[in-house]
Amino acid sequence: MAQMKMVLLAGAVLFMSSMACGGSEVRAPGVAPAPPTPTFLPRKLNQPTRAPSPTLWKPTPVTPSPVARLSPTKAAASSGVARTGPTLVVAAPSAAPQTAPAATPGPKSAPSEAVSTAPPSAGTTAATAGMLAIKVSSANVRGGPGVAYAILGAASGDQKLRLTGRLASGEWWQVEYQGRPGWVAASVATAPGDTSTIPVISVIPPTPSGAQAPAASGPAAAGGGHIAFASGRGDGSDLALLDVSTGIVSTVAENGRQPDMFSDGRIVFKGAGNGRDNIFTVRSDGGSLKQITAFGEDQWPLWSSSGKELSYFSTSGQQPERVCVQRDLSGPVGDPLFRVETITRRNGTPNPVYGRYPAWVAYNRIGFTGCDTWVNGNNCGLWSLDVDNWTEFRPYPLAGDQEARASDSFGDTLLYSSPAAGNWEILAVRTSLPARRDTPKPVPVNLTNNSAQDVGASFSPDGKQIAFISNRGGSWGIWVMNPDGGNARLLASVPPGFGPHWDAERVAWGP
Numbered sequence: 001m002a003q004m005k006m007v008l009l010a011g012a013v014l015f016m017s018s019m020a021c022g023g024s025e026v027r028a029p030g031v032a033p034a035p036p037t038p039t040f041l042p043r044k045l046n047q048p049t050r051a052p053s054p055t056l057w058k059p060t061p062v063t064p065s066p067v068a069r070l071s072p073t074k075a076a077a078s079s080g081v082a083r084t085g086p087t088l089v090v091a092a093p094s095a096a097p098q099t100a101p102a103a104t105p106g107p108k109s110a111p112s113e114a115v116s117t118a119p120p121s122a123g124t125t126a127a128t129a130g131m132l133a134i135k136v137s138s139a140n141v142r143g144g145p146g147v148a149y150a151i152l153g154a155a156s157g158d159q160k161l162r163l164t165g166r167l168a169s170g171e172w173w174q175v176e177y178q179g180r181p182g183w184v185a186a187s188v189a190t191a192p193g194d195t196s197t198i199p200v201i202s203v204i205p206p207t208p209s210g211a212q213a214p215a216a217s218g219p220a221a222a223g224g225g226h227i228a229f230a231s232g233r234g235d236g237s238d239l240a241l242l243d244v245s246t247g248i249v250s251t252v253a254e255n256g257r258q259p260d261m262f263s264d265g266r267i268v269f270k271g272a273g274n275g276r277d278n279i280f281t282v283r284s285d286g287g288s289l290k291q292i293t294a295f296g297e298d299q300w301p302l303w304s305s306s307g308k309e310l311s312y313f314s315t316s317g318q319q320p321e322r323v324c325v326q327r328d329l330s331g332p333v334g335d336p337l338f339r340v341e342t343i344t345r346r347n348g349t350p351n352p353v354y355g356r357y358p359a360w361v362a363y364n365r366i367g368f369t370g371c372d373t374w375v376n377g378n379n380c381g382l383w384s385l386d387v388d389n390w391t392e393f394r395p396y397p398l399a400g401d402q403e404a405r406a407s408d409s410f411g412d413t414l415l416y417s418s419p420a421a422g423n424w425e426i427l428a429v430r431t432s433l434p435a436r437r438d439t440p441k442p443v444p445v446n447l448t449n450n451s452a453q454d455v456g457a458s459f460s461p462d463g464k465q466i467a468f469i470s471n472r473g474g475s476w477g478i479w480v481m482n483p484d485g486g487n488a489r490l491l492a493s494v495p496p497g498f499g500p501h502w503d504a505e506r507v508a509w510g511p
Contacts, residue, residue, distance in 0.1 A: 258504070258506060459509060
C-alpha cells in the first residue's frame with residue numbers, strides 16, 4: 001500500500017510540473033483568467049494572508065539580529081556583468097544620525113521643483129491678488145529658496161497659496177504653507193500681475209542639516225539617472241519616471257507597476273488592469289511598448305545581469321506560485337514551454353521551484369522567498385540557488401523570513417523588504433556562497449529602522465545610493481539613503497502615492 005501511494009504521488013507531481021510557469025495553456029494576450037485555486041501548496045506556504053496585500057504569508061516572529069552596517073567598496077556596473085558593490089560589515093549598534101553636508105542657499109533652476117508635469121485642472125492657473133497658483137499638477141514646497149532645502153510637502157494644481165515674500169531675482173516665491181513659511185520655484189507657479197507690493201526677502205533661512213536635508217547640489221547629488229515607479233491613480237497606477245537631476249516626473253506607460261530598469265534604459269513592468277495584466281517592456285521615453293508574457297498572473301519581473309532573461313513568479317494554470325525564467329523576449333508567441341521554464345533542471349528536464357519575489361543576485365543565481373521543496377518543504381524563508389545547472393544547484397539560505405520581498409542587488413548585497421519587525425523595513429543581506437559548510441550564515445541588516453513604511457529599494461547605477469518608497473512624515477515619496485542606511489532624505493514627493501498595493505511595489509534606478 002505504501003508503494004502504491006508513492007506511485008500516485010509521483011504521478012501527481014509530474015502532472016503539475018508539465019503545467020509550470022506558462023505550461024501548455026495559452027490564453028489571448030491581455031486577458032486575465034479567473035482567480036487561481038491552487039491544488040497544492042508546499043507546507044507553510046498555504047497560510048492566511050494579511051492586509052493590504054492578498055499574497056502575503058503570515059508573519060513569523062524574528063529574533064532581532066546584531067546591528068550591522070555596510071561599508072562601500074569598489075562600485076562599477078556594466079551590461080552583462082554582475083555589479084560589484086557594498087559588502088556587509090557587522091558593527092556595534094549606533095543610533096547617532098548622519099547629517100547632510102551644509103549647502104549654500106540660493107536660487108536654483110525651477111524645473112526641479114515640478115513633481116509632475118501634467119497640466120492641472122482647467123481654470124486653476126490664474127492667480128488672484130496676493131495668492132500664488134501652482135501651474136503644474138504638483139510642485140515641491142521647500143524650507144528655503146533652493147533645492148538644497150528640505151521639502152516640506154507638495155502643493156497641487158488646484159491649490160492657491162498666500163504670498164508672503166519673494167527673492168529679488170524673482171526665481172523663488174515665499175508662501176504660507178501649513179501655518180509656516182515655505183518656498184516655491186517661480187517657474188512652476190503663477191503670481192498675480194502686480195507683485196510690487198510683495199516684500200523682498202533678504203534674510204535667507206539657514207540650510208537645514210540632519211537626516212532629511214537634501215545634499216548640497218540638490219537631487220543630482222543623489223546619483224543622477226532616472227527612477228521608475230508606480231504612480232497611484234485611483235484604484236490603479238501608471239508607470240512613471242523621475243529625472244533625478246531635475247526632479248521632473250513623466251508618465252512612461254499607463255496601467256503599470258513593479259518596474260525594473262536595465263542599463264540601456266529598457267523598463268520591464270507588470271501590467272495594472274484595464275486589459276493590461278501581463279508583463280511588458282517599454283523604453284524609458286515611452287516607445288516600443290511590447291507584451292512579453294502570456295498570462296495575467298505573471299508578476300514581479302526583473303532583468304538578469306545580461307538583459308537577455310527575465311525572472312518573475314506566476315500562478316498561471318491554477319498552480320501555486322512558481323519562480324520562472326523567460327529567455328525568449330520576443331513576445332507571447334509560440335510554445336510557452338520554449339519561452340518560459342522553471343529554474344532548475346535535472347537531466348535537461350525543467351523542475352518547478354515554488355516561491356515568489358525572485359531577484360537576480362549573480363549571473364546565474366536568483367534569490368527568492370519560498371520553502372525547500374527540493375527536500376521536504378519544512379524550511380521556509382529567503383533562499384538563493386543556481387538557475388542553470390542542477391549539479392551546481394546548491395540552494396543556500398539567506399534569511400529565515402517568510403515575507404521577504406527581494407527588490408535589487410549590487411555586488412554580493414541583496415536588498416529586500418519585510419514587515420517582520422512590525423512595520424515594513426528595508427534590509428540587506430550578503431549573497432556570496434560560503435567557502436565552507438561551517439562558515440557563519442549571513443546576518444540581515446535593517447537599513448531603515450524607522451516607524452514609517454519603507455519598501456521596494458533599488459541601488460543607484462553606481463551602487464553609492466539606495467532609493468526606496470516611504471511614507472515618512474505622513475505622505476508618500478521617493479527617499480534616498482547611503483548604502484549603510486545613513487543620511488536618509490526625501491528626493492521627491494509623490495502626492496498620489498504608489499497605488500493600492502504599495503507594499504508590493506518597488507522603485508528601479510537606471511540611467
